[in-house]
Amino acid sequence: MITETQIVQFDSIALDCGSTLAPVDVAYETYGELNARKNNAILVLHAFTGDAHAAGTDKITGATGWWDSMIGPGKGFDTDKYFVICSNILGGCRGTSGPGSINPETGCPYAMSFPPVTIPDMVRLQKMLVDHLGIERLLAVAGGSMGAMQALQWAVAYPDAVAASIPIAGTARHSPQQIAFNEVGRQAIMADLDWNEGDYYGKRPPARGLAVARMVGHITYMSDASMREKFGRRLRDQDQFEVESYLRYRGSQFVDRFDANSYLYITKAMDYFDLTAGRPSLSAAFDGVKSRFLVISFSSDWLYPSYQSLDVVRALRGRNCDVAYCDLPSTYGHDAFLVHVSEQTELVRGFLASTFRERS
Amino acid sequence: VSEAFVPKLLGRSDYAIISAIIEPKARVLDLGCGEGELLAWLAENKRVDARGVEIEGSKVRQAISRGVSVFHSDIEDALADLPDQAFDYVILSQTLQESRAPLKVLREMLRVGRQRHRRVPQLRPLERAPGASVHRPRAQNQAVSARLVRFAQHPLLHRRRFRKPGPVAALDHREAHLPARRAADHAAAESFAEVAVFLVRSS
Numbered sequence: 001m002i003t004e005t006q007i008v009q010f011d012s013i014a015l016d017c018g019s020t021l022a023p024v025d026v027a028y029e030t031y032g033e034l035n036a037r038k039n040n041a042i043l044v045l046h047a048f049t050g051d052a053h054a055a056g057t058d059k060i061t062g063a064t065g066w067w068d069s070m071i072g073p074g075k076g077f078d079t080d081k082y083f084v085i086c087s088n089i090l091g092g093c094r095g096t097s098g099p100g101s102i103n104p105e106t107g108c109p110y111a112m113s114f115p116p117v118t119i120p121d122m123v124r125l126q127k128m129l130v131d132h133l134g135i136e137r138l139l140a141v142a143g144g145s146m147g148a149m150q151a152l153q154w155a156v157a158y159p160d161a162v163a164a165s166i167p168i169a170g171t172a173r174h175s176p177q178q179i180a181f182n183e184v185g186r187q188a189i190m191a192d193l194d195w196n197e198g199d200y201y202g203k204r205p206p207a208r209g210l211a212v213a214r215m216v217g218h219i220t221y222m223s224d225a226s227m228r229e230k231f232g233r234r235l236r237d238q239d240q241f242e243v244e245s246y247l248r249y250r251g252s253q254f255v256d257r258f259d260a261n262s263y264l265y266i267t268k269a270m271d272y273f274d275l276t277a278g279r280p281s282l283s284a285a286f287d288g289v290k291s292r293f294l295v296i297s298f299s300s301d302w303l304y305p306s307y308q309s310l311d312v313v314r315a316l317r318g319r320n321c322d323v324a325y326c327d328l329p330s331t332y333g334h335d336a337f338l339v340h341v342s343e344q345t346e347l348v349r350g351f352l353a354s355t356f357r358e359r360s
Numbered sequence: 361v362s363e364a365f366v367p368k369l370l371g372r373s374d375y376a377i378i379s380a381i382i383e384p385k386a387r388v389l390d391l392g393c394g395e396g397e398l399l400a401w402l403a404e405n406k407r408v409d410a411r412g413v414e415i416e417g418s419k420v421r422q423a424i425s426r427g428v429s430v431f432h433s434d435i436e437d438a439l440a441d442l443p444d445q446a447f448d449y450v451i452l453s454q455t456l457q458e459s460r461a462p463l464k465v466l467r468e469m470l471r472v473g474r475q476r477h478r479r480v481p482q483l484r485p486l487e488r489a490p491g492a493s494v495h496r497p498r499a500q501n502q503a504v505s506a507r508l509v510r511f512a513q514h515p516l517l518h519r520r521r522f523r524k525p526g527p528v529a530a531l532d533h534r535e536a537h538l539p540a541r542r543a544a545d546h547a548a549a550e551s552f553a554e555v556a557v558f559l560v561r562s563s
Binding site: 294313329 | 403409411417420421424425426427428429430431432433438441442443446
């Protein structure tokens, strides 16, 4: 499956902070065919550092999509049956407008003058894309980690536009621990002199700070068990452990594909996301949702622990919503949602098929 | 065995009886639904809104892959989440013996079961069910059976304690299977239904 990222530009988007971003670009890819009734569309929502290239082989770079194991002919999100869409999030750096985009008023990158964005803003822009594609109601929205937050936000914000929501390894709001790890990443970036208050475009980017932020991130994505299994105490060379080498490699790779300011904006959006904000309870947030839910968590995920998924499930069940929940056994920590393909394929395939049957 | 007078569905006689009782398009909650085969059948053939609860992860996966919305949890916790009168039928078949707090489960089932004016099958305290075997527990199941006898004597199970005709409270299939095997006619199969299935259908 050869794929190509497309860009659509909208005149403007109104943001939660009160300001308007104009114009706004959205990078997206699609896989499979939209059927005549337009009822087989699934929006896949990427995690923090993901992008629109979810599946297949990129026409130009040859890169494989980040969820290629789950999306394609005969896979969990079966592109022989469904029309799958994935777009880069607002505030990102992979084609959709973000701090690295050019501000038309100044002709320079926005940098830190880019307005603060929220998870609901990101979802609002996704809704504009879905409308643009002529789809009134999605069969499903699905995503892991930050993608799970968006999947929940979709069901809450657009109850008539989503038949099913699949939040995987996610939460309705960050815990202090999750905020804390994000803050360490942000401080690492801002402590790098090359960050220069965000004004580094066309100059040397804060690569060391961003790499450190990514290293911290990778620790939180693994588990004690998976790190012991993967690295042990093996030495790479005389003065470097295997795990150190791995983290440095991951960090250095990351700076080539990710913008430090996007890191700041997106982690803030995640930290501020709270479905209970302004409401008496999480259950109240789900007042009016109409979609089914498939919630998946992983036993060894300590960054987005199972209890967070369970909180969501309990709030939904309290409203007698149609919700399936499975806590999958795993030793891979938060990474599990990208690793346990066969189990998730089984769950997603059955859940989508029954949702599609009900709608047809 | 009992094939002659107890029909089977998906290889189980309790499923046949439950499926005969449940009305189309009902909201059904199956506690301890296993791999969801009964719920999937009911969803397909009776268009019910099917939900399940199952504690064993591999079974939960099987059930969800069948398209059944199953909650991975133990029964006590699962019931506590639910609003009152959320379901038309609450099924508990071959599961009560697994519960740590069976009476709590029964009360919660009554709470989440919808109150409706409908035909209510006769409640028979277990000791009065024809040929009930609980007074002669099988050796390997003595503890469970003794517990079931206590339930049978509990006021919760006695219809006369309810102002209106009470909820059907029937005990566990494994215990109830013996009388059905011995039963000789369809009426016995019907009484087996009452004993085999915990169905909440109140009036």
